[in-house]
Amino acid sequence: MSFAIPFADRLNNVETSAIRELFKLLGKPGIISFAGGFPDSAMFDVEGIREAANAALNEEPGAALQYGATEGYLPLREQLAAFMASKGAAEVAPEQLIVTTGSQQALDLLGKTLISPGDKVIVEGPTFLATIQCFKLYGAELISAPVDGNGVRTGELERLIEQHKPKFVYLIPTFGNPSGAMLSLERRQKVLEMAVRHDTLIVEDDPYGDLYFGDAPPPSLLALSATVPGSRDRLVHCGSLSKVLSPGLRVGWMVGPADLLAKATMCKQFSDAHTSTFAQATAAQYLKAGRMPATLARVRQVYAARAEAMVQALRSELGDAIDFVPPQGGLFVWARLTGADGRVADGAELARRAIDRGVAFVPGAPFFAADPDHATLRLSFATADEDRIREGIARLAQAL
């Protein structure tokens, strides 16, 4: 009677993540977690979202609850275009973006639209874990480009583009997950120039760009593309409300060349028909109500203080056992164990010891598509308050 499900071959391309196993341990009472990749629920503007949802149901109940266009709900596309314009990308018309079910779906649609089995894609090493798995499911062979404190190293990147002629290059230029690094203005310029020079599509994933602590980061590749002729035709930009407003709405968007958006829309039609119109109408009302600037200011302030607390605690508690570049935005400190004085130099080993001491983080090796650096680790400062952060880092020092 037993029956073996005949799974598709593509499932052989991905393995269950080691991180999943770690997350099972997070339920232990008293654990201080730096492991998550999500914003702090306590900072959601619940009242603003409630008002927006009610406005959507009052003003446009039919549209908010009915099937909608696969490209997205037009009033939201208009608000998102205005939101991007407020951040320097002034030339994006509402028709030049499509709404996606979180920016995760933008990655999925890029995979479906662009990747044939065996195609090469260049990503940063390290990069977002779900990007690696998403592209691998479509059969991509991933090439890893090294990063430093200023983001991807453009000389190396260009060499890899020449060598591998990838379908596209996927970057998180601003406060990347997990690296937290910020690509310098000079390197941004170079990336756009090499896109044109080598006829290579660049994907800019930008969920964290609004979460800066001091000065605003350099313009996004999208904003900067206006100054590099031809680069806009070779650029895809993915945005998201998940880190700044609410992940639960699942509202992201994708800007790109018209023919790419047309194919991605066709693929989306057969993926989920469209993103929840209720969530889209709610997001549109929220943006229209003008609440976003105050929300962003509040979120930046809280995360900046938490980042500072973590940086200070790491320096005073761990000293030369750890090496990192203080983040200028985002949710993460990306660090490297030095092994100084014979202390633990393996992230996975430290993660196991840390759990026993009551603190959790994610080892860095799984974030590499190739050649993992086992000494790395990712610490999120987003969800614990400053006292808990200091306590958690003290526990980490004990584990070390």
Add this chain to the structure above:
Amino acid sequence: MSFAIPFADRLNNVETSAIRELFKLLGKPGIISFAGGFPDSAMFDVEGIREAANAALNEEPGAALQYGATEGYLPLREQLAAFMASKGAAEVAPEQLIVTTGSQQALDLLGKTLISPGDKVIVEGPTFLATIQCFKLYGAELISAPVDGNGVRTGELERLIEQHKPKFVYLIPTFGNPSGAMLSLERRQKVLEMAVRHDTLIVEDDPYGDLYFGDAPPPSLLALSATVPGSRDRLVHCGSLSKVLSPGLRVGWMVGPADLLAKATMCKQFSDAHTSTFAQATAAQYLKAGRMPATLARVRQVYAARAEAMVQALRSELGDAIDFVPPQGGLFVWARLTGADGRVADGAELARRAIDRGVAFVPGAPFFAADPDHATLRLSFATADEDRIREGIARLAQAL
């Protein structure tokens, strides 16, 4: 400077639909449309959904707006299990279903999880257009099993299973789109038996089963599987709130064998991370509030009257020029032009003429994965009231 996007090979498997072209004409003023496949917005329980959304934000704001489990929001999975139990499928635990972003995503996850390029899948002829395109994007070769007024012809289906050894069989047994047919109890039994006999996975897509006009339909394959040993291990059931509550929430679900759900969950993680928790929490609160039985009763009554109006008008206005089985539920009349007295016998030709007369419907041929029957057409009675239905059918008679 011009740049040709290097699209994936899989896009060659699908063509832009002829129906899309037709839909562009629907904007003409005064058109009566029987072309849509959606419920009537006027029947949405806006007040109930508003209360549910507010309850979600009052009682569980963190969960409703935060990232959630890929498998779905547990309170919704519990409510959906109870909803299915109320319809006869009493043995589905909340852990035995996953929430999907509309049932369209369930189709996409089945494609991703099961279909390798070249694999065969049996569908009904005719079947849901977006199913055909969705599975083709994963490289499926579709085999078409004939249907009659009692649903798929099981003798033919078993012969095709033996001949093609498909990855799975996809059926809409109850008031299918576009056929409107209801699979008889006897045939349901046979389908489950042949699933076991031939070790074949059966997918039951059931978005319309709640929309019956007189007696309730026979039990779903899911409910009936309790009586056919081994069949439950070879059965996937897809449900949706789109046709009965609101498509805009994008809340569907999938019941299936545990190992299939595990793989589908992994694929969903890289497709959209999870379905909007805000929409899920709203749906959970709606179901918990006990509003669904009254909503279903109202929807059934309105659609039953519209179906009856269309059936009567078709008989009196078109007479022997058209042949159809009166629907017992769902949203559609599926009809066949007989060509009697030399009148139009081609659905696409009639669709073009009908637009000029001010009435729209969808020709049937595109709904066939193979061997299209060009004499067929699909008429939706869901969105026009009874007077408009009579007027629209009168116009159709003139076009004929």
